[in-house]
Amino acid sequence: xxxxxxxxxxLHIIDRRFPLQPNEGYLPADFSVADYQQKVxxxxxxxxxxxxxxxxxFDQAYLLDALKQLGPGYVGVTQIPANTTDEEIIAxxxxxxxxxxxxxxxxxxxxxxxxxxxxxxVYELVKWHVELYVDSRQLPGLSTTLxxxxxxxxxxxGLSKAGFKYLxxxxxxxxxxxxxxxxRCDFDVLTAMxxxxxxxxxxLLFGTDLPSTRAPRPFAVADLQLIVNNFPADIAAKICRENxxxxxxx
Numbered sequence: 328x329x330x331x332x333x334x335x336x337x338l339h340i341i342d343r344r345f346p347l348q349p350n351e352g353y354l355p356a357d358f359s360v361a362d363y364q365q366k367v368x369x370x371x372x373x374x375x376x377x378x379x380x381x382x383x384x385f386d387q388a389y390l391l392d393a394l395k396q397l398g399p400g401y402v403g404v405t406q407i408p409a410n411t412t413d414e415e416i417i418a419x420x421x422x423x424x425x426x427x428x429x430x431x432x433x434x435x436x437x438x439x440x441x442x443x444x445x446x447x448x449v450y451e452l453v454k455w456h457v458e459l460y461v462d463s464r465q466l467p468g469l470s471t472t473l474x475x476x477x478x479x480x481x482x483x484x485g486l487s488k489a490g491f492k493y494l495x496x497x498x499x500x501x502x503x504x505x506x507x508x509x510x511r512c513d514f515d516v517l518t519a520m521x522x523x524x525x526x527x528x529x530x531l532l533f534g535t536d537l538p539s540t541r542a543p544r545p546f547a548v549a550d551l552q553l554i555v556n557n558f559p560a561d562i563a564a565k566i567c568r569e570n571x572x573x574x575x576x577x
Contacts, residue, residue, distance in 0.1 A: 331555070331564065334400075334571040335375030337482065337507040337534025338363060341382075345389035350381040350433055358538040360396040366537055369548070373568075374400030374577050376425070378458070380540065381433035387419060394423045402575045404428050404458050409441040413452055420453040425575045426480070431461040431469075439469065446476045456480060456574065463490025466497065473497060480532070480574070483507050484523075488514035491522075498526045503574060506566060507534040509550050510543040517557055524562055531566045532574065 341347070341358040377393050379386075383406070390403045403424035407416070427449050430436040437445060442457065449455040456478030461469070463485030470493070473479050480503045485494040491514065498504060504523055509516045523530050533554060539545035555563050 330371060332371050332373045332568055333533070333551075334568045334575075335367065335372050335535050335537075336532035336571040336575075337378055337505050338375050338537050339380050339540065340377055340389065340393040341380075341538070341540075342389050342392070345392070346384070346386045347382050348384050353541065354382060355380070355538070355540045360393055363537060367535065370551070374402075374572075376402050376404050376534070376571070376575060378404040379406045379428055379436075381430050381436070382540075384436075390424070391419075391422050399423070400577055402426075402577045406430065406436040407445075409437050409445050416449060416452055416455075420455070423577070424455070425577075426456050426458050428458045428460065431459055431465060433460065439472075442469070443472045443475055446472075450477045458482060462486045463494045466490060466493040470497070473502070474500060478574075479503070480505060483511050483536070484509075484514075484516060484519050486511055486513070488512075491519060495522065495526065498523055498530050501527075503530050503532055503570065505534055506531045506554065507536040508539070508542055509553075510539075510545075517553055520554070520558075520566075524558070524566070528562055528565055529570050529573070532571045533567045 341355050343357055347354055385406055385408055390405055394401055394403055404426040405424050406428050429439055429442055446457040457476055458480040460482040464487050482505045506520055535546040537546050554566055
């Protein structure tokens, strides 16, 4: 049993009772709330963020169902079209949704041409932030817009060694970065995490990325131990829980 309390800032629930759409011909296997709870049973997970994947499109039913099952410690990160009404956004917020995701890497979300418009609108309306699944090599083309947004989170350490130099200036400006999906990255993740925390100890957010769809390897407890064993206890606590609680406010 992992004794420190954790907030899992990035997990997926896949439930075929709700609509799924193939992405590049890919459909993931089921991964129910019960499956997730079993996978993290040895960890002291006390909350988390359920993130909508490319294959879930704009479906909200699966997310609302998952949040209801998981309980008040969990929040949602959803994908919505730009024409979503204020009333619909407020209803999602009241159900526990706390962010809108743009999936630049895989698609399935709203186009990034609506990033500024939608990102500013949801922040003004319900204080949601924006999360991006994006290869950091693409950040220069988005940087002007990203600097206009009040709060931004980049998934999976930005994925790319070649683009990491573009990620760090965003961290300096207040962006958060998810310490997730380590096998998706083409660089040494510990070195990258040390560089990020050196800029801002409040920037990193640990997540399991379960069930690790399309990742070269799934999450392992060793990924969590990499953080716990290599950062001072106070910084590890920030990465594994406190930073996410401050952002998501479940």
